[in-house]
Amino acid sequence: MPLLTATGIKKLFGGVVALSNGNLTCEKGRITGLLGTNGSGKSTISKIITGVYGKDGGTIVYEGREIAYKNPNEAKMDGISMVFQNLSLIPDLTVWQNIVLGIEQKKGLFLNDKQAIELARGIIDDLKPGMDVTRRVGELNPGEQQIAEIAKAISVRPKLLIFDEPTAALEQEEVKSLFRYMRKLADEGVAMIFTSHRLGEVMEICDDIVVFRNGENVGSMDFKKDGRDPDAIVKMITGETEGIQVTKEYRDIPDETVFEIEGLNYGKFLRNVGFKLRRGEVLGIGGLAGQGQTELMLALAGNYRQVHARAKVGGNEVTLNKPSNAVRNGVLLVPGDRQKEGSFQRNSIYYNMIYPKLGLKKQPLLTPNKKYRAEAEEICKALSVRAKDIDVDMYTLSGGNQQKVVVGKWLPFDINVLLLADPAKGVDVRAKKDLYDFIMNLVREKNMSVILYASDSDELISYCDRLLIMYEGEVVSELTGDEITEDNIVAKSMRVG
Structure with missing residues (x-):
């Protein structure tokens, strides 16, 4: 029995x-x-x-x-x-x-x-x-x-x-x-x-x-x-007879730097990190877990006041010591923990969609709810968010639908760099592909630049044009194009070869 x-x-x-x-x-x-x-x-x-x-x-x-x-x-x-x-x-x-x-x-x-x-x-x-x-x-x-x-x-x-x-x-x-x-x-x-x-x-x-x-x-x-x-x-x-396949795309990326970091240091977590990100490029951050990848993503989003670095967005120097500085310069973070860091679980989809705008300096005296609601509904439709309407609370949604809202709230902004910190963690195979398909469409259509950290190396292999390997807070290796393979990622992560 x-x-x-x-x-x-x-x-x-x-x-x-x-x-x-x-x-x-x-x-x-x-x-x-x-x-x-x-x-x-x-x-x-x-x-x-x-x-x-x-x-x-x-x-x-x-x-x-x-x-x-x-x-x-x-x-x-x-x-x-x-x-x-x-x-x-x-x-x-x-x-x-x-x-x-x-x-x-x-x-x-x-x-x-x-x-x-x-x-x-x-x-x-x-x-x-x-x-x-x-x-x-x-x-x-x-x-x-x-x-x-x-x-x-x-x-x-x-x-x-x-x-x-x-x-x-x-x-x-x-x-x-x-x-x-x-x-x-x-x-x-x-x-x-x-x-x-x-x-x-x-x-x-x-x-x-x-x-x-x-x-x-x-x-x-x-x-x-x-x-x-x-x-x-x-x-x-x-429920699909053909299953789900991801075909790697190799694209010509213009030699135009949109984001540049030099000498980024943060306590014991990050040491002299530097790189250039080109417009329309998907730059991956890999390596064994706990080597400073999460701290790097948060530092780039202005989460740490104690960060020391030289940063440029579109050739203009910026100070990434506050999230508001990053947002104003179009450096926008999709965090890995959607419940704690990416959303207000006891608030509606609509509130989660508009709250980043409420802190803008040029925010209207009276919130244009009609305009914002139409915009939120359009984004939810484009991302195929499964919900009764935009007034339901976030906690009632599945993990994949919550993550779509966390990404969607940034779409009305001028995005120079989209920071994706393990965005598909805990998301199923269908929702993961839908999420990445949408982001890659933005990369192609708007020439948007992305920095992607993923704990699943398959995501890095499938979507990145270039991959930086981190070890003990430093960037120790770089892989490009068809060099981005499982064997190479493991070898470079373990400092072999």
């Missing part, structure tokens, strides 16, 4: 159907991949199972009884735990305090801190040996925070463990450690659901998959019986 069976699950957010007929089965000791495009319903059904959302129809049977949890803690106490993509950690608490929060053991009248630290350290040592469990979560890098989130979910010894994009912020070795631990849990009889847009990871760790599209499951594949066919999986996800 399956550990959990969800049948005919329905969920609506306002007038948007998130789930129309969701079905899912989990068995002890098996890892089931839950796949689909953004907005297909996969995260929604996971959150219904764990009590984040209530369902509008259908049944969930767990251990032979029907369940409908009121909140995630109730689910956790019953043996169902979830690793959330949007972390559920408290930044001001330590790693071990976050891990045991809600399951603390007492020693007399006081909490048993020693036992809690030992529990946390035992789990963390399996996932990331040497990570300090006494550090505050707010001091950790994104990968370490994700490890802490995973450890928190594991700490209750769940019977069913749900992973929602757990590897997006992890480095390769951390992913390997996580997969080893998942196999260990599977051997102990734990059932798992694994959601990821990284198909290679799904093929490696999962025993079977279920595919959701437009709010219902449209297919499944048992790898032991059916084999592992990535093309068939992509076709199942997208």
